[in-house]
Amino acid sequence: xxxxxxxxxxxxxxxxxxxxxDDLEIRKGEFIVLLGPSGCGKTTTLRLIAGxxxxxxxxxxxxxxxxxxxxxxxxxxxxxxxxxxxYPHMRVYDNIALNLRVDRVPKDEIDRxxxxxxxxxxIEHLLSRRPRAMSGGQQQRVAxxxxxxxxxxxxxxxxxxxxxxxxxxxxxxxxxxxxxTRLGTTTIYVTHDQxxxxxxxxxxxxxxxxxxxxxxxxxxxxxNPRNVFVARFIGSPEMNLADCRVESADGxxxxxxxxxxxxxxxxxxxxxxxxGDLPARVVLGVRPRNVKVGRELEDAxxxxxxxFFERLGEVNYVHVETGKTGAGMDGPGGASDGxxxxxxxxxxxAGVGADRPGTTVLVARWDEDREARAGEQVEFRLxxxxxxxxxxxxxxxxxxxxxxxx
Amino acid sequence: MVGRVGIPRQSASRRTRRMRAILVKxxxxxVLLVGSSALLTPFLWMVSTSLKGYDQVxxxxxxxxxxxxxxxxxTRALEFIPFWRYLGNTVLVTSMCLIGALSASAVVxxxxxxxxxxxxxxLFGVLLASMMLPGQVTMIPVFVLFxxxxxxNNLKALIIPAFLGGGAFNIFLLRQFYMTxxxxxxxxxxxxxxxxxxxxxxxxxxxxKPALTAVxxxxxxxxxxxxxxxxxxxxxxxxxTLALGLRLFQSLHSTEYSLLMAASIxxxxxxxxxxxxxxRYFIEGVTxxxxxx
Numbered sequence: 001x002x003x004x005x006x007x008x009x010x011x012x013x014x015x016x017x018x019x020x021x022d023d024l025e026i027r028k029g030e031f032i033v034l035l036g037p038s039g040c041g042k043t044t045t046l047r048l049i050a051g052x053x054x055x056x057x058x059x060x061x062x063x064x065x066x067x068x069x070x071x072x073x074x075x076x077x078x079x080x081x082x083x084x085x086x087y088p089h090m091r092v093y094d095n096i097a098l099n100l101r102v103d104r105v106p107k108d109e110i111d112r113x114x115x116x117x118x119x120x121x122x123i124e125h126l127l128s129r130r131p132r133a134m135s136g137g138q139q140q141r142v143a144x145x146x147x148x149x150x151x152x153x154x155x156x157x158x159x160x161x162x163x164x165x166x167x168x169x170x171x172x173x174x175x176x177x178x179x180x181t182r183l184g185t186t187t188i189y190v191t192h193d194q195x196x197x198x199x200x201x202x203x204x205x206x207x208x209x210x211x212x213x214x215x216x217x218x219x220x221x222x223x224n225p226r227n228v229f230v231a232r233f234i235g236s237p238e239m240n241l242a243d244c245r246v247e248s249a250d251g252x253x254x255x256x257x258x259x260x261x262x263x264x265x266x267x268x269x270x271x272x273x274x275x276g277d278l279p280a281r282v283v284l285g286v287r288p289r290n291v292k293v294g295r296e297l298e299d300a301x302x303x304x305x306x307x308f309f310e311r312l313g314e315v316n317y318v319h320v321e322t323g324k325t326g327a328g329m330d331g332p333g334g335a336s337d338g339x340x341x342x343x344x345x346x347x348x349x350a351g352v353g354a355d356r357p358g359t360t361v362l363v364a365r366w367d368e369d370r371e372a373r374a375g376e377q378v379e380f381r382l383x384x385x386x387x388x389x390x391x392x393x394x395x396x397x398x399x400x401x402x403x404x405x406x
Numbered sequence: 407m408v409g410r411v412g413i414p415r416q417s418a419s420r421r422t423r424r425m426r427a428i429l430v431k432x433x434x435x436x437v438l439l440v441g442s443s444a445l446l447t448p449f450l451w452m453v454s455t456s457l458k459g460y461d462q463v464x465x466x467x468x469x470x471x472x473x474x475x476x477x478x479x480x481t482r483a484l485e486f487i488p489f490w491r492y493l494g495n496t497v498l499v500t501s502m503c504l505i506g507a508l509s510a511s512a513v514v515x516x517x518x519x520x521x522x523x524x525x526x527x528x529l530f531g532v533l534l535a536s537m538m539l540p541g542q543v544t545m546i547p548v549f550v551l552f553x554x555x556x557x558x559n560n561l562k563a564l565i566i567p568a569f570l571g572g573g574a575f576n577i578f579l580l581r582q583f584y585m586t587x588x589x590x591x592x593x594x595x596x597x598x599x600x601x602x603x604x605x606x607x608x609x610x611x612x613x614x615k616p617a618l619t620a621v622x623x624x625x626x627x628x629x630x631x632x633x634x635x636x637x638x639x640x641x642x643x644x645x646x647t648l649a650l651g652l653r654l655f656q657s658l659h660s661t662e663y664s665l666l667m668a669a670s671i672x673x674x675x676x677x678x679x680x681x682x683x684x685x686r687y688f689i690e691g692v693t694x695x696x697x698x699x
Contacts, residue, residue, distance in 0.1 A: 052593050073599035085594035089612045098608070099598035146598070 003028040003186055004049065004154065009058030011044055011210075018044045019210040021058075026188065031180050033197040034190045035233070036207035042190045045207070046156050049188060051075050062153070073102075078147035079156040083163065084139045086131035086146075092118075093127040096145045103150070117149045120179075137168045144176075148183065155180075155187040161196065173199060194234050198222070206230050223386075228395040231285050231388060237317060239285045242360045243392065246278045255284055258360045259323030260302035265384050271399045278389070282398060285388035288317055291364035292381045300379035304362065309372045316366045320378060323360060456480070456667035463663050476664065483668040491644060492651040496630065499561055499647055503568040503629040508622050511572030512614075515580035516606045520592055530581075537574040541634070549638060563639040564647075568629075576621045583617035584610055619687035626680055648673050 004026040011019045019041040026032050034042040047053040049060060051072040059066050067075050078099075086095050093114055100110045118124040121141045131139055140160065147155055160176070161169045177200055180187050191197055197204050198218040206213045206221060206229075214226045225231035231239045244257040253264045272278060304322035364380060366372055389398040450470070455463060456479055458472040483489075517523075518530050557563040571577065587610055595605045611618065633649040640646060646654065652669055 047593075050597060052596060071599075072597045077597065079594070079597045081590050081594060083588070083590055085588070085590040087591060087594070087609055098595070098600075102599040102604065146594075 003030075003063060004188075005059075005061040006045075006049070007059045007061060009048060009055045009060060011041075011048055011053060012056045017210055019048065021045065021212055024205065024212065024215070026186060028186055029184045031177075031187045031189065031200055031202045033201035033204050034188065034207060035194060035197040035201075035204050036192065037233070038192055040207045041210035042192075042207050043158055044210075046079075046158055046188060046190050049154070050077050050079050050156050073099075075154070076150075076152050077154040077156055078150060078152035080143045080147050080158065080160045082159045084131070084143040086139055086142055088131055091128050091130055092123065092134075092142050092145075095131065095142055096149050099146070099150050113149055114145075117145045120148070121145050136164050137172065140164060140172060144179070148179075152185065155185050155189075157187065157189040159191055160189075162191075162193075176200065195236065198234070204234075206233065224397070224399075225285075225388065226397050228283060228285070228390045231390070231397075235287055237288050237363050239287050239388070240291065240362050240364075241390075242284045242322075242362070244282055244284045246280055246282055253278060255282070257284060257302075257322070259304050260284075260360070262301040262382060262384075268384065268387065268389075268399070272389070278398065279391060281392050283390040283392050283395075285390060286382045286386060288363045289365050290383035290386040291362060292383070293318060293320060293364040293366060293378050294368075294380075295376075295378060297379045297381050299381060301381050303377065303379045306372045306374055306376040306378055307361070308374060309366070310363075311371070316371075317363050318366045318372045318378070320362045320364060320380060321360070322362050322380075452667045452670060455663055456671055458664050460662065460664065479664045479668040480672070483665040484672070486665060487651045487654060487669070488644065489648075489651070489669070489672075492646050492648045495561065495645060496647040496649070499564045499636075500626060500629045502565040504622060504625050506565065506568035507572040507576060507625045508618065509572070510569055511576035511580055511621060512611060512618065513603075513606065514571055515577045515584055516602070516610060518577065518581045519584035519587075520589070520605075520610070521602065533574050533577060537578070545638070552639065558639060559641045559645065560639075561645060564629075564632075564635055568625075573625070576624065579621055580614065580617055583614050587613050616687050619684050623680060623684045627677055630677060 006021045006024040008023070009019065009021045010017060034045055036042050044053065048055055051067070051070060051074075054068060060068055062075055072079075086092075087098070090098070096114050096117060097110050100113065105113075114127070115124065118127055121144060123138065123141045123145060126134060126138055126142070131142065134142070140163075143160070157176075161172055164172060173196060176189075180200075189200060201218055203215060203217055204221050205215050208229055214221055214230050216224070221230060221234050225234060225239075228241065232241070242257040242260060244255040244260070247254050247256060253269060255262050255264060302322050304320040306318050307321045308319040310317040310319065362380065372378070390396065391398055454470050454472060457475045457477070458479075459474070459476045462469065462472055518526065518533075552558060552563045557566070591609055591613075592605050595609045600608060631649055632647070633653070636647045636650045637653075640650065643654070652666070652673060
């Protein structure tokens with residue numbers, strides 16, 4: 001049993017269900033990130049765990065005990081808020097000391113602990129300042145200090161880095177990670193930034209519309225997204241998705257999309273869930289790093305025209321519009337006819353990146369030293385080991401487990 | 407040095423603009439001067455009269471400067487009524503009302519501003535509506551009630567009501583101010599282990615000092631100068647407050663205006679002092695919401 005369990009928890013505001021979590025177990029010492037777009041219920045979930053909201057139904061179990069009716073203090077949780085929520089009329093020292101004072105900790109012990117935490121966070125010289133006289137980064141540290149000083153059993157962090165500038169965010173990110181390694185306190189961290197989630201989390205909980213879509217290690221959710229939403233949300237740039245028809249010829253399954261034609265290798269077929277049948281249409285997903293692009297490739301899966309070259313410095317990307325070149329892409333070796341005919345992509349919420357009918361934009365990593373020119377004709381090949389197949393209707397993954405499954 | 411080239415050529419338009427600014431300022435000051443002197447005149451008249459002898463008060467020609475200056479009006483005035491006793495009563499009533507009404511309205515306003523409860527909005531509407539109700543309407547039932555409780559001719563009748571809510575307007579004012587304090591601060595305090603009372607005392611009240619000061623001054627002035635309630639509830643002369651004492655004074659010496667004015671000035675002094683002391687706070691104003699740096 002986990003350290004913290006949410007069991008069939010539901011929270012309604014008026015008549016709107018904000019959060020509905022059937023089962024979430026968090027182990028002691030874990031760093032859990034609740035990840036999702038804004039309005040997905042991640043902050044509400046955090047506030048439920050904190051005890052700032054009470055669930056409409058369900059149980060929140062902390063260390064084997066139902067804590068629904070307990071106050072935040074009785075749960076012994078600490079929280080870092082998005083806007084830090086430092087008390088503006090108090091000095092930093094008093095901000096950090098307040099919760100110890102409320103607990104009637106002896107004065108000299110308060111003093112010792114406040115200084116200890118201040119030293120840990122490098123804010124000892126700020127103790128007599130007021131919050132307004134400090135930079136965002138310093139306020140952030142004070143907020144962390146206020147949380148750490150009482151040795152809580154849970155750290156809750158609500159987008160703590162979102163008000164910092166990009167560079168400071170990276171610094172604080174690694175500091176939070178180091179702090180967690182050092183203190184080992186179970187931490188639940190809310191963010192909408194998938195990169196932050198990937199860097200920090202032991203496990204990521206991906207939420208959308210108040211429901212858990214997937215729980216897994218960063219590697220797991222990256223490699224084996226359970227549905228289209230997760231696939232698109234994790235990873236930057238986004239995973240490419242293309243509507244495809246499935247046709248079989250000579251016992252092989254072929255995927256046919258706009259300007260793209262590839263034979264599914266046998267090992268992918270063995271991973272297809274159920275009886276190994278693919279529906280007539282699927283959504284093919286592949287990450288930009290798993291698409292090889294070049295002027296002429298052996299065994300190309302398709303070809304297209306470069307529309308945009310994206311220079312990021314470290315890595316560069318090209319946007320390729322597929323289906324713009326004509327040549328011979330319309331059948332699996334001219335065999336079995338009568339497959340489903342194309343009726344202009346309808347990915348059923350899969351949000352396939354079709355700019356205009358008959359084309360699909362494919363983003364790929366550009367490994368050549370030279371810059372790609374817009375208008376250039378290229379060929380591409382997808383890394384078979386890293387393709388994903390989703391059901392266009394439900395958006396769910398059709399593969400049982402991913403390529404690098406554990 | 408650098409600017410020297412520009413000075414002689416300072417454009418005409420800029421000069422007229424500055425002239426206009428001076429003109430506007432002069433006008434504003436003029437209006438303020440007229441307004442304030444209109445308001446101050448009665449007060450000056452009171453000061454002047456309080457220092458006049460009887461013959462000067464009734465003289466047909468009015469003079470601003472008393473001649474001679476009769477300081478003894480003040481000592482005589484304070485001896486004519488049991489001034490110190492009345493002052494004692496007034497201080498007791500006013501300070502108890504200040505404590506009662508200020509703490510009650512601070513607590514009730516916190517409820518309206520920060521606690522979620524069904525019917526809260528409707529209840530607040532009722533509170534606002536009660537502000538529209540003139541005191542005279544409820545006067546008789548309240549009087550009967552207090553009399554049955556045995557509070558007639560007792561200072562309790564003036565003090566205890568202050569602890570029961572603290573006044574709709576005060577609640578309204580504080581509630582509006584509390585609303586500007588971010589809820590996140592209250593959440594943070596809750597996480598830090600504060601109860602609602604703890605949040606009010608440690609976080610909300612210190613951040614609402616200007617509003618609390620203003621409400622405190624209102625309560626002080628209202629009770630210090632309250633004439634009506636002491637008049638209907640108190641019958642023994644030794645229980646009188648100063649406001650009532652002044653009237654007593656007036657009926658005994660209806661023609662001795664100089665003594666009445668002297669007593670009135672002494673009566674008004676604490677109000678002036680309180681106002682000047684508190685001024686700093688509510689002029690400091692509403693600048694306290696700083697969450698981010």
